[in-house]
Amino acid sequence: MTLPDVRWAYVLFSSVDGKGWFALLRREDGEWLHGSTNRPCKQLPVEVQRQLFLRPSAAADTLAPPGEQRC
DSSP states (O other): OOOSOTTEEEEEEEOTTSOEEEEEEEEETTEEEEOGGGTHHHHSOHHHHHHHSBOTTSOTTSSOOTTOOBO
């Protein structure tokens, strides 16, 4: 698979008790940095949004976890 921009990742972290959270990460100088302050639906290039996030119009019955960001 070829990704449009390998500098970005949207990751779901989950604990054994079932709680989870999401993080937008960006790769810079060989390290992963927290990128959630980038307001993903407003500041990321469209290609990266398409790579990482579901569309707002995506069906509600998709396998996406509750609370997942949509752009």
